[in-house]
Amino acid sequence: RLASPNVAQMLESIVAVAGDNRPRFKPLSRQAAALRAARMCYDHIAGRLGVGLADTLQTRGHIVITDETGEITEPGVRFLREFGVDLDTAQRRKRIFCRACLDWSERRTHIGGAVGAALAGRCEQLGWTARMRNSRALTITPSGRRGLNEVFGLAF
Numbered sequence: 001r002l003a004s005p006n007v008a009q010m011l012e013s014i015v016a017v018a019g020d021n022r023p024r025f026k027p028l029s030r031q032a033a034a035l036r037a038a039r040m041c042y043d044h045i046a047g048r049l050g051v052g053l054a055d056t057l058q059t060r061g062h063i064v065i066t067d068e069t070g071e072i073t074e075p076g077v078r079f080l081r082e083f084g085v086d087l088d089t090a091q092r093r094k095r096i097f098c099r100a101c102l103d104w105s106e107r108r109t110h111i112g113g114a115v116g117a118a119l120a121g122r123c124e125q126l127g128w129t130a131r132m133r134n135s136r137a138l139t140i141t142p143s144g145r146r147g148l149n150e151v152f153g154l155a156f
Contacts, residue, residue: 005095008042012102034137036105037156038129041136044101044116045123049140049148049156051106053119056152063098065109070098072115080115083151085122090114 002008038049045053057063062076072080072087080087091097093114101112111119123129128144131137140148140156148154 005042012104015104016102016107031135031137034132034135034139038138038140039136040120040131040138041101041103041110041112043120044110044112045120045129045138046101046103046110047105047138049129049138049154050110050116051103051108052148052154053152054108054110056154057111063111063115065100065111068100070100070111070113070115072098080119083122084125085115085118087115087118090118 002011036047038045038047040046041050044050054063054065057076057079058065060075060079061073062079064071064073077087091114096113098111098115099113100109101116102108103110110116120129123144124131126143126147127141128147129138129140132139145156148156
């Protein structure tokens with residue numbers, strides 16, 4: 001266990017600085033491929049799915065993500081509420097509301113903080129994602145594939 005979210009952020013930053021950009025080929029195991037596709041990063045979605053959600057929300061102007069912070073725009077508030085994300089409860093939580101979280105597999109950011117957790121919870125509630133047994137990996141269900149494509153324009 002890590003002592004605090006600050007320690008997790010520090011470790012993520014060290015990995016970002018230490019990252020080596022040389023191309024390497026290593027065949028992925030089935031578990032590694034599943035983790036890279038979609039997984040839980042603490043309590044929010046990471047992997048290609050998490051980065052895809054962040055990219056879509058940024059492209060549509062719903063969220064603004066910088067190196068360390070995230071901000072929901074007014075259109076983003078409307079969109080997330082219509083999607084069923086409980087932003088009021090997320091705002092009352094004693095934690096950072098929205099922040100960038102560096103994805104270790106994609107080397108880009110996904111959405112962390114209370115907003116990221118609420119978005120993950122909504123995807124699970126809709127039955128779009130399900131946790132794989134004994135793993136942080138997520139399965140994207142058939143209804144999730146359809147919903148993620150219709151709502152976010154993501155294809156998996």
